[in-house]
Amino acid sequence: MSGQGPMRVLAAMSGGVDSAVAAARLRDAGHDVTGVHLALSAKPATMREGARGCCSVEDSRDARRCADVLDIPFYVWDLAARFREDVVEPFVAEYAAGRTPNPCLRCNEKIKFSAVLERARALGFDAVGTGHYARLSGSATGPTRPVLRRAADPDKDQSYVLGVLRPDQLDGALFPLGDTPKAEVRAEAAARGLVVAEKPDSHDICFIPSGDTRGFLAERIDEAPGEMVDPSGAVVGHHRGVHDFTVGQRHGLGIRRPAPDGRPRYVLGLEPVSRTVRVGPVEDLDVTTLSGADPVWLVDPPSGPLDCVVQVRAHGGTAGATVRVTADGVDVALAEPLRGVAPGQAAVFYRPDGGGDVVLGSATIAATA
Known part of the structure:
Protein backbone atom coordinates (compact mmCIF):
# COMPACT_ATOMS: atom_id res chain seq x y z
CA MET A 1 0.00 0.00 0.00
CA ARG A 192 15.28 5.82 19.09
CA GLY A 193 15.62 4.94 22.78
CA LEU A 194 13.08 2.12 22.65
CA VAL A 195 13.44 -0.24 25.63
CA VAL A 196 12.75 -3.29 23.47
CA ALA A 197 15.85 -2.89 21.27
CA GLU A 198 17.49 -6.01 22.67
CA LYS A 199 14.36 -7.92 23.65
CA PRO A 200 14.45 -11.54 22.36
CA ASP A 201 12.15 -12.49 19.51
CA SER A 202 9.28 -14.82 20.29
CA HIS A 203 9.70 -18.19 18.58
CA ASP A 204 7.00 -20.33 20.13
CA ILE A 205 3.25 -20.54 19.80
CA CYS A 206 2.11 -17.50 21.77
CA PHE A 207 -0.62 -19.33 23.69
CA ILE A 208 1.77 -22.17 24.67
CA PRO A 209 4.58 -20.18 26.34
CA SER A 210 6.01 -23.34 27.92
CA GLY A 211 6.71 -24.74 24.46
CA ASP A 212 5.06 -28.03 25.49
CA THR A 213 2.53 -28.47 22.70
CA ARG A 214 1.97 -32.13 23.56
CA GLY A 215 1.12 -31.25 27.16
CA PHE A 216 -1.16 -28.42 26.07
CA LEU A 217 -3.11 -30.75 23.79
CA ALA A 218 -3.25 -33.54 26.37
CA GLU A 219 -5.20 -31.22 28.67
CA ARG A 220 -7.78 -30.58 25.95
CA ILE A 221 -8.09 -33.80 23.93
CA ASP A 222 -9.18 -37.11 25.45
CA GLU A 223 -6.84 -40.04 25.07
CA ALA A 224 -7.66 -42.28 22.10
CA PRO A 225 -5.11 -45.13 22.21
CA GLY A 226 -4.14 -46.86 19.01
CA GLU A 227 -1.44 -48.69 17.12
CA MET A 228 1.73 -47.61 15.37
CA VAL A 229 2.32 -49.58 12.19
CA ASP A 230 5.21 -49.80 9.75
CA PRO A 231 4.89 -49.89 5.93
CA SER A 232 4.36 -53.66 6.02
CA GLY A 233 1.40 -53.25 8.34
CA ALA A 234 3.20 -54.74 11.32
CA VAL A 235 2.35 -53.21 14.70
CA VAL A 236 5.54 -51.75 16.14
CA GLY A 237 4.13 -49.76 19.06
CA HIS A 238 1.15 -48.12 20.70
CA HIS A 239 0.19 -44.52 21.44
CA ARG A 240 -2.25 -42.42 23.50
CA GLY A 241 -3.68 -40.44 20.59
CA VAL A 242 -2.77 -39.24 17.11
CA HIS A 243 -2.73 -35.66 18.43
CA ASP A 244 0.62 -36.48 20.06
CA PHE A 245 2.31 -36.61 16.64
CA THR A 246 3.00 -34.65 13.49
CA VAL A 247 4.05 -35.87 10.07
CA GLY A 248 7.85 -35.92 9.84
CA GLN A 249 8.37 -36.38 13.57
CA ARG A 250 11.32 -38.56 14.55
CA HIS A 251 11.86 -38.15 18.28
CA GLY A 252 9.46 -39.04 21.07
CA LEU A 253 7.71 -41.84 19.19
CA GLY A 254 8.02 -44.27 22.11
CA ILE A 255 8.84 -47.25 19.87
CA ARG A 256 11.04 -49.64 21.82
CA ARG A 257 11.78 -52.06 19.00
CA PRO A 258 14.29 -50.79 16.41
CA ALA A 259 13.57 -51.06 12.69
CA PRO A 260 14.95 -54.26 11.10
CA ASP A 261 17.60 -52.26 9.24
CA GLY A 262 18.48 -50.19 12.31
CA ARG A 263 17.43 -46.92 10.65
CA PRO A 264 15.33 -44.34 12.51
CA ARG A 265 11.59 -44.26 12.02
CA TYR A 266 9.54 -41.16 11.20
CA VAL A 267 5.83 -40.40 11.38
CA LEU A 268 4.50 -40.88 7.83
CA GLY A 269 0.80 -40.34 8.39
CA LEU A 270 -1.98 -39.99 10.96
CA GLU A 271 -5.35 -41.73 10.71
CA PRO A 272 -7.61 -40.49 13.53
CA VAL A 273 -10.62 -42.63 12.59
CA SER A 274 -8.70 -45.89 12.92
CA ARG A 275 -6.42 -44.34 15.56
CA THR A 276 -3.40 -45.41 13.55
CA VAL A 277 0.01 -43.72 13.37
CA ARG A 278 1.98 -44.84 10.32
CA VAL A 279 5.77 -44.84 10.72
CA GLY A 280 8.62 -45.70 8.38
CA PRO A 281 11.92 -44.63 6.80
CA VAL A 282 12.69 -41.02 6.01
CA GLU A 283 12.45 -41.43 2.23
CA ASP A 284 8.79 -42.40 2.61
CA LEU A 285 8.12 -38.83 3.71
CA ASP A 286 8.68 -37.59 0.15
CA VAL A 287 5.56 -36.28 -1.59
CA THR A 288 5.17 -35.30 -5.23
CA THR A 289 1.53 -34.18 -5.29
CA LEU A 290 -0.82 -32.48 -2.89
CA SER A 291 -4.38 -31.25 -2.90
CA GLY A 292 -5.47 -28.01 -1.30
CA ALA A 293 -8.78 -26.68 0.00
CA ASP A 294 -10.15 -23.16 0.43
CA PRO A 295 -7.79 -21.41 -2.00
CA VAL A 296 -7.25 -17.67 -1.71
CA TRP A 297 -5.96 -15.75 -4.74
CA LEU A 298 -4.18 -12.42 -4.89
CA VAL A 299 -4.33 -12.65 -8.68
CA ASP A 300 -7.16 -13.75 -10.95
CA PRO A 301 -7.77 -17.48 -10.33
CA PRO A 302 -5.93 -19.41 -13.07
CA SER A 303 -8.11 -20.85 -15.83
CA GLY A 304 -5.46 -23.42 -16.73
CA PRO A 305 -2.21 -24.88 -15.35
CA LEU A 306 -0.26 -22.34 -13.28
CA ASP A 307 3.50 -22.76 -13.01
CA CYS A 308 4.78 -21.40 -9.70
CA VAL A 309 6.98 -21.96 -6.68
CA VAL A 310 5.16 -23.51 -3.73
CA GLN A 311 6.18 -23.14 -0.09
CA VAL A 312 4.76 -25.47 2.56
CA ARG A 313 6.49 -24.27 5.74
CA ALA A 314 7.20 -20.87 7.26
CA HIS A 315 10.91 -21.31 6.56
CA GLY A 316 12.01 -23.61 3.77
CA GLY A 317 10.04 -26.34 2.06
CA THR A 318 9.91 -24.81 -1.43
CA ALA A 319 9.73 -26.45 -4.84
CA GLY A 320 8.68 -25.69 -8.39
CA ALA A 321 5.09 -26.72 -8.98
CA THR A 322 2.12 -26.69 -11.33
CA VAL A 323 -1.24 -25.76 -9.82
CA ARG A 324 -4.62 -26.64 -11.30
CA VAL A 325 -7.90 -25.31 -9.95
CA THR A 326 -10.48 -28.05 -9.26
CA ALA A 327 -14.08 -28.13 -8.09
CA ASP A 328 -12.84 -28.87 -4.55
CA GLY A 329 -9.84 -26.53 -4.44
CA VAL A 330 -6.50 -27.06 -6.14
CA ASP A 331 -4.23 -29.91 -7.19
CA VAL A 332 -0.48 -29.28 -7.00
CA ALA A 333 2.12 -31.34 -8.89
CA LEU A 334 5.64 -30.81 -7.55
CA ALA A 335 8.66 -30.61 -9.85
CA GLU A 336 10.75 -32.30 -7.16
CA PRO A 337 9.70 -34.11 -3.99
CA LEU A 338 9.16 -32.26 -0.73
CA ARG A 339 9.65 -34.09 2.53
CA GLY A 340 7.36 -34.16 5.54
CA VAL A 341 4.40 -32.19 4.18
CA ALA A 342 1.46 -32.45 6.57
CA PRO A 343 -2.25 -31.91 5.96
CA GLY A 344 -3.37 -28.76 7.74
CA GLN A 345 -0.32 -26.77 6.69
CA ALA A 346 -0.65 -23.98 4.14
CA ALA A 347 0.69 -24.15 0.60
CA VAL A 348 1.60 -20.64 -0.54
CA PHE A 349 2.18 -20.05 -4.25
CA TYR A 350 4.80 -17.61 -5.54
CA ARG A 351 5.44 -16.28 -9.03
CA PRO A 352 8.32 -18.34 -10.48
CA ASP A 353 10.11 -15.46 -12.20
CA GLY A 354 11.81 -12.42 -10.69
CA GLY A 355 13.29 -14.37 -7.79
CA GLY A 356 10.02 -16.07 -6.89
CA ASP A 357 9.09 -13.43 -4.34
CA VAL A 358 5.56 -12.36 -5.38
CA VAL A 359 2.71 -14.20 -3.65
CA LEU A 360 0.02 -15.45 -6.04
CA GLY A 361 -2.25 -17.23 -3.58
CA SER A 362 -2.54 -20.03 -1.06
CA ALA A 363 -4.53 -23.09 -0.02
CA THR A 364 -4.77 -25.35 3.02
CA ILE A 365 -3.17 -28.74 2.36
CA ALA A 366 -5.85 -31.43 2.52
CA ALA A 367 -3.93 -34.51 1.33
CA THR A 368 -0.55 -35.56 -0.05
CA ALA A 369 0.81 -38.42 -2.15
Whole structure:
Protein backbone atom coordinates (compact mmCIF):
# COMPACT_ATOMS: atom_id res chain seq x y z
CA MET A 1 0.00 0.00 0.00
CA SER A 2 1.57 3.29 -0.98
CA GLY A 3 1.19 6.74 -2.39
CA GLN A 4 -2.05 7.87 -0.75
CA GLY A 5 -0.63 10.52 1.56
CA PRO A 6 -1.14 10.78 5.34
CA MET A 7 -3.65 8.34 6.80
CA ARG A 8 -5.09 7.37 10.15
CA VAL A 9 -3.18 4.21 11.00
CA LEU A 10 -3.69 1.75 13.84
CA ALA A 11 -0.29 0.28 14.74
CA ALA A 12 -0.52 -3.19 16.30
CA MET A 13 2.15 -3.18 19.03
CA SER A 14 3.00 -6.59 20.46
CA GLY A 15 5.60 -5.32 22.89
CA GLY A 16 8.46 -6.46 20.67
CA VAL A 17 11.09 -4.57 18.74
CA ASP A 18 9.61 -5.07 15.27
CA SER A 19 6.17 -3.62 15.93
CA ALA A 20 7.68 -0.73 17.90
CA VAL A 21 9.96 0.31 15.02
CA ALA A 22 7.10 -0.18 12.56
CA ALA A 23 4.95 2.23 14.58
CA ALA A 24 7.82 4.72 14.69
CA ARG A 25 8.29 4.60 10.93
CA LEU A 26 4.57 5.06 10.31
CA ARG A 27 4.60 8.13 12.54
CA ASP A 28 7.70 9.51 10.81
CA ALA A 29 5.99 9.01 7.44
CA GLY A 30 3.43 11.60 8.50
CA HIS A 31 0.56 9.29 9.38
CA ASP A 32 -1.74 9.87 12.32
CA VAL A 33 -0.74 6.80 14.35
CA THR A 34 -2.45 5.19 17.32
CA GLY A 35 -0.87 2.19 19.03
CA VAL A 36 -2.90 -0.80 20.17
CA HIS A 37 -1.82 -3.89 22.08
CA LEU A 38 -3.94 -7.00 21.61
CA ALA A 39 -4.74 -8.83 24.85
CA LEU A 40 -5.19 -12.36 23.52
CA SER A 41 -5.06 -14.35 26.73
CA ALA A 42 -7.75 -14.36 29.40
CA LYS A 43 -5.03 -15.06 31.99
CA PRO A 44 -1.78 -13.57 30.65
CA ALA A 45 1.47 -14.55 32.36
CA THR A 46 3.17 -11.80 34.29
CA MET A 47 6.46 -12.30 32.49
CA ARG A 48 7.67 -13.84 29.26
CA GLU A 49 9.95 -16.87 29.52
CA GLY A 50 12.86 -15.51 27.48
CA ALA A 51 11.98 -16.01 23.81
CA ARG A 52 8.95 -18.16 24.58
CA GLY A 53 5.46 -16.95 23.87
CA CYS A 54 4.20 -13.40 23.93
CA CYS A 55 1.09 -11.49 25.03
CA SER A 56 2.28 -11.33 28.65
CA VAL A 57 1.70 -8.45 31.05
CA GLU A 58 5.34 -7.52 30.44
CA ASP A 59 4.68 -7.29 26.69
CA SER A 60 1.74 -4.96 27.25
CA ARG A 61 3.86 -2.72 29.46
CA ASP A 62 6.70 -2.69 26.93
CA ALA A 63 4.29 -1.70 24.17
CA ARG A 64 2.97 1.16 26.32
CA ARG A 65 6.51 2.37 27.10
CA CYS A 66 7.34 2.44 23.40
CA ALA A 67 4.15 4.36 22.60
CA ASP A 68 5.11 6.89 25.27
CA VAL A 69 8.55 7.36 23.70
CA LEU A 70 6.92 7.82 20.28
CA ASP A 71 4.33 10.17 21.78
CA ILE A 72 1.37 8.39 20.21
CA PRO A 73 -1.97 7.42 21.78
CA PHE A 74 -2.06 3.85 23.08
CA TYR A 75 -4.84 1.42 23.94
CA VAL A 76 -5.23 -2.24 24.90
CA TRP A 77 -7.94 -4.21 23.12
CA ASP A 78 -9.24 -7.36 24.77
CA LEU A 79 -9.64 -9.93 22.00
CA ALA A 80 -9.11 -13.00 24.20
CA ALA A 81 -12.54 -14.51 23.50
CA ARG A 82 -12.25 -13.99 19.74
CA PHE A 83 -8.70 -15.39 19.76
CA ARG A 84 -9.80 -18.48 21.67
CA GLU A 85 -12.72 -19.07 19.29
CA ASP A 86 -10.91 -18.36 16.01
CA VAL A 87 -7.37 -19.58 16.73
CA VAL A 88 -6.96 -21.74 19.84
CA GLU A 89 -10.03 -23.94 19.51
CA PRO A 90 -9.47 -24.64 15.78
CA PHE A 91 -5.80 -25.41 16.59
CA VAL A 92 -6.89 -28.10 19.07
CA ALA A 93 -9.56 -29.45 16.70
CA GLU A 94 -7.06 -29.74 13.84
CA TYR A 95 -4.65 -31.79 15.93
CA ALA A 96 -7.51 -34.02 17.09
CA ALA A 97 -8.32 -34.60 13.40
CA GLY A 98 -4.74 -35.65 12.62
CA ARG A 99 -3.72 -32.42 10.92
CA THR A 100 -0.90 -29.96 11.66
CA PRO A 101 -2.14 -26.35 11.75
CA ASN A 102 -0.08 -23.16 11.79
CA PRO A 103 -1.77 -20.86 14.32
CA CYS A 104 0.23 -17.81 13.20
CA LEU A 105 -1.46 -17.95 9.79
CA ARG A 106 -4.89 -18.16 11.39
CA CYS A 107 -4.10 -15.32 13.80
CA ASN A 108 -3.16 -13.09 10.88
CA GLU A 109 -6.25 -14.14 8.94
CA LYS A 110 -8.83 -14.12 11.73
CA ILE A 111 -7.50 -11.63 14.27
CA LYS A 112 -5.02 -9.04 12.99
CA PHE A 113 -6.50 -8.59 9.52
CA SER A 114 -10.10 -9.47 10.27
CA ALA A 115 -11.20 -8.60 13.80
CA VAL A 116 -8.68 -5.78 14.27
CA LEU A 117 -9.01 -4.40 10.74
CA GLU A 118 -12.80 -4.45 10.95
CA ARG A 119 -12.78 -2.59 14.26
CA ALA A 120 -10.15 -0.15 13.01
CA ARG A 121 -12.19 0.71 9.93
CA ALA A 122 -15.32 1.12 12.04
CA LEU A 123 -13.41 3.64 14.17
CA GLY A 124 -12.33 5.61 11.12
CA PHE A 125 -8.82 4.27 10.61
CA ASP A 126 -7.58 3.75 7.07
CA ALA A 127 -5.14 0.92 7.71
CA VAL A 128 -3.49 -1.38 10.23
CA GLY A 129 0.30 -1.37 10.43
CA THR A 130 2.34 -4.27 11.81
CA GLY A 131 5.96 -5.33 12.22
CA HIS A 132 5.72 -8.22 9.77
CA TYR A 133 8.68 -8.75 7.46
CA ALA A 134 7.09 -8.62 4.02
CA ARG A 135 6.84 -6.08 1.21
CA LEU A 136 3.50 -4.75 0.05
CA SER A 137 2.66 -2.43 -2.80
CA GLY A 138 -0.74 -1.24 -3.91
CA SER A 139 -3.23 1.17 -2.40
CA ALA A 140 -5.67 0.92 0.48
CA THR A 141 -8.06 3.33 -1.23
CA GLY A 142 -7.03 3.32 -4.87
CA PRO A 143 -7.74 0.96 -7.77
CA THR A 144 -4.43 -0.94 -7.63
CA ARG A 145 -4.55 -4.58 -6.58
CA PRO A 146 -2.21 -5.21 -3.60
CA VAL A 147 0.99 -7.09 -4.39
CA LEU A 148 2.55 -9.10 -1.54
CA ARG A 149 6.27 -9.95 -1.83
CA ARG A 150 8.94 -11.60 0.25
CA ALA A 151 10.94 -9.42 2.65
CA ALA A 152 14.40 -8.18 1.74
CA ASP A 153 15.79 -10.18 4.70
CA PRO A 154 15.25 -13.82 3.67
CA ASP A 155 15.91 -15.09 7.19
CA LYS A 156 13.03 -13.02 8.57
CA ASP A 157 10.61 -13.23 5.63
CA GLN A 158 7.00 -13.65 6.79
CA SER A 159 5.22 -13.55 3.45
CA TYR A 160 4.30 -17.23 3.98
CA VAL A 161 2.25 -16.53 7.13
CA LEU A 162 0.58 -13.61 5.35
CA GLY A 163 -0.15 -15.60 2.20
CA VAL A 164 -3.58 -16.66 3.48
CA LEU A 165 -4.88 -13.08 3.47
CA ARG A 166 -7.46 -11.91 0.95
CA PRO A 167 -6.82 -8.88 -1.28
CA ASP A 168 -9.28 -6.76 0.71
CA GLN A 169 -7.40 -7.60 3.92
CA LEU A 170 -4.01 -6.75 2.42
CA ASP A 171 -5.53 -3.58 1.01
CA GLY A 172 -5.82 -2.32 4.58
CA ALA A 173 -2.32 -3.33 5.69
CA LEU A 174 1.03 -1.59 6.06
CA PHE A 175 4.35 -3.44 6.57
CA PRO A 176 7.04 -0.78 7.10
CA LEU A 177 9.88 -3.26 7.81
CA GLY A 178 9.81 -5.26 4.59
CA ASP A 179 12.90 -3.63 3.07
CA THR A 180 15.05 -3.72 6.22
CA PRO A 181 17.33 -6.44 7.67
CA LYS A 182 16.54 -7.36 11.28
CA ALA A 183 19.93 -6.16 12.56
CA GLU A 184 19.17 -2.67 11.26
CA VAL A 185 15.76 -2.70 12.93
CA ARG A 186 17.36 -3.42 16.30
CA ALA A 187 19.95 -0.69 15.75
CA GLU A 188 17.19 1.76 14.86
CA ALA A 189 15.24 0.82 17.99
CA ALA A 190 18.31 1.51 20.12
CA ALA A 191 18.90 4.85 18.41
CA ARG A 192 15.28 5.82 19.09
CA GLY A 193 15.62 4.94 22.78
CA LEU A 194 13.08 2.12 22.65
CA VAL A 195 13.44 -0.24 25.63
CA VAL A 196 12.75 -3.29 23.47
CA ALA A 197 15.85 -2.89 21.27
CA GLU A 198 17.49 -6.01 22.67
CA LYS A 199 14.36 -7.92 23.65
CA PRO A 200 14.45 -11.54 22.36
CA ASP A 201 12.15 -12.49 19.51
CA SER A 202 9.28 -14.82 20.29
CA HIS A 203 9.70 -18.19 18.58
CA ASP A 204 7.00 -20.33 20.13
CA ILE A 205 3.25 -20.54 19.80
CA CYS A 206 2.11 -17.50 21.77
CA PHE A 207 -0.62 -19.33 23.69
CA ILE A 208 1.77 -22.17 24.67
CA PRO A 209 4.58 -20.18 26.34
CA SER A 210 6.01 -23.34 27.92
CA GLY A 211 6.71 -24.74 24.46
CA ASP A 212 5.06 -28.03 25.49
CA THR A 213 2.53 -28.47 22.70
CA ARG A 214 1.97 -32.13 23.56
CA GLY A 215 1.12 -31.25 27.16
CA PHE A 216 -1.16 -28.42 26.07
CA LEU A 217 -3.11 -30.75 23.79
CA ALA A 218 -3.25 -33.54 26.37
CA GLU A 219 -5.20 -31.22 28.67
CA ARG A 220 -7.78 -30.58 25.95
CA ILE A 221 -8.09 -33.80 23.93
CA ASP A 222 -9.18 -37.11 25.45
CA GLU A 223 -6.84 -40.04 25.07
CA ALA A 224 -7.66 -42.28 22.10
CA PRO A 225 -5.11 -45.13 22.21
CA GLY A 226 -4.14 -46.86 19.01
CA GLU A 227 -1.44 -48.69 17.12
CA MET A 228 1.73 -47.61 15.37
CA VAL A 229 2.32 -49.58 12.19
CA ASP A 230 5.21 -49.80 9.75
CA PRO A 231 4.89 -49.89 5.93
CA SER A 232 4.36 -53.66 6.02
CA GLY A 233 1.40 -53.25 8.34
CA ALA A 234 3.20 -54.74 11.32
CA VAL A 235 2.35 -53.21 14.70
CA VAL A 236 5.54 -51.75 16.14
CA GLY A 237 4.13 -49.76 19.06
CA HIS A 238 1.15 -48.12 20.70
CA HIS A 239 0.19 -44.52 21.44
CA ARG A 240 -2.25 -42.42 23.50
CA GLY A 241 -3.68 -40.44 20.59
CA VAL A 242 -2.77 -39.24 17.11
CA HIS A 243 -2.73 -35.66 18.43
CA ASP A 244 0.62 -36.48 20.06
CA PHE A 245 2.31 -36.61 16.64
CA THR A 246 3.00 -34.65 13.49
CA VAL A 247 4.05 -35.87 10.07
CA GLY A 248 7.85 -35.92 9.84
CA GLN A 249 8.37 -36.38 13.57
CA ARG A 250 11.32 -38.56 14.55
CA HIS A 251 11.86 -38.15 18.28
CA GLY A 252 9.46 -39.04 21.07
CA LEU A 253 7.71 -41.84 19.19
CA GLY A 254 8.02 -44.27 22.11
CA ILE A 255 8.84 -47.25 19.87
CA ARG A 256 11.04 -49.64 21.82
CA ARG A 257 11.78 -52.06 19.00
CA PRO A 258 14.29 -50.79 16.41
CA ALA A 259 13.57 -51.06 12.69
CA PRO A 260 14.95 -54.26 11.10
CA ASP A 261 17.60 -52.26 9.24
CA GLY A 262 18.48 -50.19 12.31
CA ARG A 263 17.43 -46.92 10.65
CA PRO A 264 15.33 -44.34 12.51
CA ARG A 265 11.59 -44.26 12.02
CA TYR A 266 9.54 -41.16 11.20
CA VAL A 267 5.83 -40.40 11.38
CA LEU A 268 4.50 -40.88 7.83
CA GLY A 269 0.80 -40.34 8.39
CA LEU A 270 -1.98 -39.99 10.96
CA GLU A 271 -5.35 -41.73 10.71
CA PRO A 272 -7.61 -40.49 13.53
CA VAL A 273 -10.62 -42.63 12.59
CA SER A 274 -8.70 -45.89 12.92
CA ARG A 275 -6.42 -44.34 15.56
CA THR A 276 -3.40 -45.41 13.55
CA VAL A 277 0.01 -43.72 13.37
CA ARG A 278 1.98 -44.84 10.32
CA VAL A 279 5.77 -44.84 10.72
CA GLY A 280 8.62 -45.70 8.38
CA PRO A 281 11.92 -44.63 6.80
CA VAL A 282 12.69 -41.02 6.01
CA GLU A 283 12.45 -41.43 2.23
CA ASP A 284 8.79 -42.40 2.61
CA LEU A 285 8.12 -38.83 3.71
CA ASP A 286 8.68 -37.59 0.15
CA VAL A 287 5.56 -36.28 -1.59
CA THR A 288 5.17 -35.30 -5.23
CA THR A 289 1.53 -34.18 -5.29
CA LEU A 290 -0.82 -32.48 -2.89
CA SER A 291 -4.38 -31.25 -2.90
CA GLY A 292 -5.47 -28.01 -1.30
CA ALA A 293 -8.78 -26.68 0.00
CA ASP A 294 -10.15 -23.16 0.43
CA PRO A 295 -7.79 -21.41 -2.00
CA VAL A 296 -7.25 -17.67 -1.71
CA TRP A 297 -5.96 -15.75 -4.74
CA LEU A 298 -4.18 -12.42 -4.89
CA VAL A 299 -4.33 -12.65 -8.68
CA ASP A 300 -7.16 -13.75 -10.95
CA PRO A 301 -7.77 -17.48 -10.33
CA PRO A 302 -5.93 -19.41 -13.07
CA SER A 303 -8.11 -20.85 -15.83
CA GLY A 304 -5.46 -23.42 -16.73
CA PRO A 305 -2.21 -24.88 -15.35
CA LEU A 306 -0.26 -22.34 -13.28
CA ASP A 307 3.50 -22.76 -13.01
CA CYS A 308 4.78 -21.40 -9.70
CA VAL A 309 6.98 -21.96 -6.68
CA VAL A 310 5.16 -23.51 -3.73
CA GLN A 311 6.18 -23.14 -0.09
CA VAL A 312 4.76 -25.47 2.56
CA ARG A 313 6.49 -24.27 5.74
CA ALA A 314 7.20 -20.87 7.26
CA HIS A 315 10.91 -21.31 6.56
CA GLY A 316 12.01 -23.61 3.77
CA GLY A 317 10.04 -26.34 2.06
CA THR A 318 9.91 -24.81 -1.43
CA ALA A 319 9.73 -26.45 -4.84
CA GLY A 320 8.68 -25.69 -8.39
CA ALA A 321 5.09 -26.72 -8.98
CA THR A 322 2.12 -26.69 -11.33
CA VAL A 323 -1.24 -25.76 -9.82
CA ARG A 324 -4.62 -26.64 -11.30
CA VAL A 325 -7.90 -25.31 -9.95
CA THR A 326 -10.48 -28.05 -9.26
CA ALA A 327 -14.08 -28.13 -8.09
CA ASP A 328 -12.84 -28.87 -4.55
CA GLY A 329 -9.84 -26.53 -4.44
CA VAL A 330 -6.50 -27.06 -6.14
CA ASP A 331 -4.23 -29.91 -7.19
CA VAL A 332 -0.48 -29.28 -7.00
CA ALA A 333 2.12 -31.34 -8.89
CA LEU A 334 5.64 -30.81 -7.55
CA ALA A 335 8.66 -30.61 -9.85
CA GLU A 336 10.75 -32.30 -7.16
CA PRO A 337 9.70 -34.11 -3.99
CA LEU A 338 9.16 -32.26 -0.73
CA ARG A 339 9.65 -34.09 2.53
CA GLY A 340 7.36 -34.16 5.54
CA VAL A 341 4.40 -32.19 4.18
CA ALA A 342 1.46 -32.45 6.57
CA PRO A 343 -2.25 -31.91 5.96
CA GLY A 344 -3.37 -28.76 7.74
CA GLN A 345 -0.32 -26.77 6.69
CA ALA A 346 -0.65 -23.98 4.14
CA ALA A 347 0.69 -24.15 0.60
CA VAL A 348 1.60 -20.64 -0.54
CA PHE A 349 2.18 -20.05 -4.25
CA TYR A 350 4.80 -17.61 -5.54
CA ARG A 351 5.44 -16.28 -9.03
CA PRO A 352 8.32 -18.34 -10.48
CA ASP A 353 10.11 -15.46 -12.20
CA GLY A 354 11.81 -12.42 -10.69
CA GLY A 355 13.29 -14.37 -7.79
CA GLY A 356 10.02 -16.07 -6.89
CA ASP A 357 9.09 -13.43 -4.34
CA VAL A 358 5.56 -12.36 -5.38
CA VAL A 359 2.71 -14.20 -3.65
CA LEU A 360 0.02 -15.45 -6.04
CA GLY A 361 -2.25 -17.23 -3.58
CA SER A 362 -2.54 -20.03 -1.06
CA ALA A 363 -4.53 -23.09 -0.02
CA THR A 364 -4.77 -25.35 3.02
CA ILE A 365 -3.17 -28.74 2.36
CA ALA A 366 -5.85 -31.43 2.52
CA ALA A 367 -3.93 -34.51 1.33
CA THR A 368 -0.55 -35.56 -0.05
CA ALA A 369 0.81 -38.42 -2.15
